[in-house]
Amino acid sequence: MTWLTGHWAGFDLETTGVSVDDDRVVTACIARVDTSGSQPPAVRSALADPGIEIPEAATEVHGISTEHARRHGAPAAEVVAQVADALMAAVYEGLPIVGFNLQYDVTLLDRETRRYGLEPFGDRLVAACGVVIDGYVLHKYADPFRKGSRKLTAVCEHYGVRLDGAHDSHQDALAAARVVFRIGQYAQKGVDWLREQGFKDDVARRLAGLASLDLPALHGLQVRAKAEQAASFISYLKRQRKPYGDVRGEWPCVPFEPVRQEALA
Template sequence: MQLNLKNAIVFFDLETTGINIAADRIVEISILKINTDGTEETKTLRINPEMPIPKRSSDIHGILDADVADAPTFKEVARELATFMEGCDIAGYNSNKFDVPLLAEEFIRAEVDFDMTKRKFIDVQTIFHKMEKRTLEAAYKFYCDKNLDDAHSAEADTRATYEVLKSQLDRYSDLKNDVEWLSKFSAHNRNADFAGRIIFNDKGEELFNFGKYKGKKVVDVLETDPGYYGWMMNGDFPLFTKKVLTNIKLRNAFNQG
């Protein structure tokens, strides 16, 4: 089944130096862009992460320091990537928890204003786990009856994710071929930040989603424990989380003033 698209959508996958959203960097990105007329465009780039790639990460994706030594840095290709993805909805595999937050961090570090907050996000892994609870390789075999021979190659994983989503739409009649519906279905929470440290409640109010103030309204915590803001700003939290927190703090100060 082909996707019913109101906007172009990009499927993307990252290979990285590790799994820490705030500290790790991209070493490869592959983007498969599906236009509203069904035509496809692909962009795959190796990225110099400007830090050593740990052996445990290289053992997974096969990319070594020497492979990216002469590759461009993310800052050097950030505007090119932002232009390619401009106006597109976004999909991936485990993307809501990892790839999207990490990509947002890279754009902030590159000082490229790429606003993803108004995009619709589809996480194919979440759909898969809600329906079958397996891995990407198993999903590809289950839905597409194919072996994912180049697993952990960004381009192979990206195309496999696209094919799995189309097959999921064919298999499950209760899945709607609508990007907005799929975006809501594949989301665990309504996140205020991409990392899910701050979420929205049913009233649209921001709540902390971790630590001792989990479930508490951000504005209330900032008022009763103002030092918590400084602790987070100096802590190992993603840059975008800090940006969201600062916006809430400034908005609250303006409303009180």
């Protein structure tokens, strides 16, 4: 299966918060993964001084305090430029960017490049026809009605893959790659095997259907799947009379809205 072979660029960010427009990169990891297993991952990590206070809630998640980032981190603009360039170098080499819930990471990196006057990452990715593989989107596509958490820790447990330290960009990047690889392995087994393992018929068929896709087709499937997932969630929130304005279906990068430009000052 073509998308399950070769090398991948595993990618993860830890940040100051959850807003792609307002928050900043704290740590970043790009892990070159050899899917054959013949070589260990080549990991590049970076710590940034984000230039703003890191909220206590964010520090509790990833363990990086404002003081630590200021003392040990490189200037944020430098880290953002290096991360964007390294990812694009992988894309130009033909590697897919692999991760978990990458709509967040890719969009935030796009906003950070704009913040520092760099070529917008989202525009670069589109121009290069870059391929992204998102374990979060694929898992929801294959098993849309599974109950329980969809966070990386829970999905790793569901697929029986290692996560050596949640909310560490290094470990999350590798764990996300393991999730994607396991989904691919299941797809290769075929419908009958999946049914024998207890997968529901519709889930088995969705998973097995991934096996024949090449990288561009897999990317396109995720674009459509994310849009459908967002529309379904918005419909649910409307029925619950809950706000839904932050739910976006564009993937892997939410388009930049000039009206939000003041947030990047």
